Amino acid sequence: MSDRSNEIIFHQYDISPFSEKVRVVFGLKDLAWNACIQPVIMPKPELIPLTGGYRKIPVMQIGADVYCDSQVILDELEARFPTPSMYAGGDKGLSNAIAYWQDRPVFTLVCAVLGAGQPVVKRTDPFTKDREALFEREFDPVEQHAAIPNAFDQLRAHFAWVDAQLADGRKFLFGDAPGHADASCFYNLAFLRWVNGALIDKLGAVPHLRAWEDRVKAIGHGRRSEITPAEALDIAKAATSTTSERRDPEEPNGFAPGDAVTVNAEDYGRDKVAGTLVASSATRIAIRRSDPRVGDVVLHFPRAGFVVQRA
Numbered sequence: 467m468s469d470r471s472n473e474i475i476f477h478q479y480d481i482s483p484f485s486e487k488v489r490v491v492f493g494l495k496d497l498a499w500n501a502c503i504q505p506v507i508m509p510k511p512e513l514i515p516l517t518g519g520y521r522k523i524p525v526m527q528i529g530a531d532v533y534c535d536s537q538v539i540l541d542e543l544e545a546r547f548p549t550p551s552m553y554a555g556g557d558k559g560l561s562n563a564i565a566y567w568q569d570r571p572v573f574t575l576v577c578a579v580l581g582a583g584q585p586v587v588k589r590t591d592p593f594t595k596d597r598e599a600l601f602e603r604e605f606d607p608v609e610q611h612a613a614i615p616n617a618f619d620q621l622r623a624h625f626a627w628v629d630a631q632l633a634d635g636r637k638f639l640f641g642d643a644p645g646h647a648d649a650s651c652f653y654n655l656a657f658l659r660w661v662n663g664a665l666i667d668k669l670g671a672v673p674h675l676r677a678w679e680d681r682v683k684a685i686g687h688g689r690r691s692e693i694t695p696a697e698a699l700d701i702a703k704a705a706t707s708t709t710s711e712r713r714d715p716e717e718p719n720g721f722a723p724g725d726a727v728t729v730n731a732e733d734y735g736r737d738k739v740a741g742t743l744v745a746s747s748a749t750r751i752a753i754r755r756s757d758p759r760v761g762d763v764v765l766h767f768p769r770a771g772f773v774v775q776r777a
Contacts, residue, residue, distance in 0.1 A: 471529035471705040474499040475698045477513055478524040479506050483573070483657035484536045485524040487565075490649035491540055492688030495547050500693035502527075507596035512695030515759035516702060518739040521600075522731065527698060529705030530763045534739075535731075537565065537768040538750055540646065554638065554645030561640075565650035566770060570733070572624050576654050578610070578617035580661050586611045601734045618665070625655070625669055632674035637681055644685055652682040699760050707764040709752050712745035719774070721746055726777035727753060729767045739765060740777050 476492075476499050478485035492499050504513050504523055516532055517525060526533040526542065533539045544552055553561055586607050598604055628651050631639050639647045655675075659666055669675070711723045721727065721743055728738040729751060741753030744764055751774055752766045 470701050473528070473701075475502050475527040475693055475701065476500065476524060477502045477504045477516075477527065477695075477698070479503055481506075481657075481660055482523045483576075483653045484522075484569075486656050487536050487649050487653040488524055488526070488539055488543075489687040490652060490682060490685055491543060491552050491646065492690075493685040494552050494644055494649070495543065495550060496688055497543070497547060498689040498691070500691050500698075502693050502695055502698045504695065507593055508599070512699060515699060515757045516763060518741065518755045518757070518765065519737040520731075520735075520739050520765070521737060522735045527702060530702050530707040530761070531709055531766065532702070532763050533766045535768050535771070537562075537569070537770065538766050540565075540649075541750065541768075542766065544646075552646040552649070554643040554647070555640040557640045557645065557647060561645065561647040561650070564639075564647045568650045568654055569771075572621070572654050575617050575621040575624065576658050579614050579621060579665060580658070581607075581610060582614050582618065582662060582665055602736070618668070622669055625672055625675060628678075629672040629675040632678050638678065644682065648678075648682050652679065655679055702760040702763055707744075707754070707762065709744055709764045709766075712747070714746045714748070716748070717746055721751075721774065721776075727751075728775050728777050729753060729765075730773050732771055732773050736773075738775075739767075741765060 474497060476485070476488065478501060504510055508521060510521060513525065514521070516527065517534060520534050522535065524536060524539065526539040533542050540552065588607050594605065628639070636642065638644045639651065713722050723743055723745065725743045726740070727743050728740045730736045730738040739753070739755070741755035744752045744754050746752070749769055750766060751769060752764050754762060754764050756762045
């Protein structure tokens with residue numbers, strides 16, 4: 467096997483909203499990347515050996531380094547491929563706050579309205595059962611349907627804010643150049659259009675938003691190739707992580723390299739991933755773990771939105 471340890475392997479599926487955010491950044495940076503299609507629902511037998519139980523999509527792999535969650539994926543892309551920067555107008559701090567706003571309250575509202583216009587029935591299909599397990603609750607269709615009008619009212623307000631940011635004639639959210647903030651605000655609109663496009667027409671008079679959506683679409687997704695999950699696992703096994711040990715001198719909870727810890731998302735998909743701490747900072751944490759299929763790998767997680775505990 468030729469050395470492919472520096473290639474971007476992007477574990478995703480094409481209608482994944484958070485994957486779309488990253489794909490837009492691939493386009494912004496004109497990056498070459500390998501699409502590794504993973505199942506939409508569990509089981510994910512060729513992802514879990516790599517992630518140690520983390521089941522969310524997307525996951526980015528470069529050799530034996532594995533980046534879980536779009537937040538840390540984009541941070542790593544900017545570090546490895548700084549030119550052109552995805553932060554238009556020096557907006558790094560604010561843009562990351564915008565992304566968190568879109569990832570949490572706005573994405574929640576989008577999910578809440580997707581069933582608008584559909585029958586109020588109890589669904590027992592595999593996708594619904596999988597998402598009930600992901601969110602650790604049984605969905606009540608009557609309750610969900612009753613929540614749609616208020617959720618859509620709120621969603622309109624959020625999209626109106628994006629429209630207002632564009633009202634002075636700028637092409638993108640921070641000026642004439644597209645950036646991280648555009649990718650972060652675009653994916654929720656794209657997801658809404660994919661799943662229940664009729665709702666787009668009910669957002670009201672948001673002409674700046676609609677024109678901006680077309681401009682973001684035109685950015686494209688960079689240079690995509692395909693790779694199988696089995697090939698991706700083989701690449702991980704043949705590679706060695708490039709992550710260096712790093713202790714955060716300001717770590718508030720005393721975590722240090724060598725500590726046995728678990729990491730999990732705090733909102734949903736809260737499966738704990740166990741490993742040995744390698745490096746940490748205010749925004750990221752990396753842990754080493756081993757699996758017979760991939761050998762030693764280092765997993766990278768954000769700190770915002772994730773829980774780190776001693777194992």
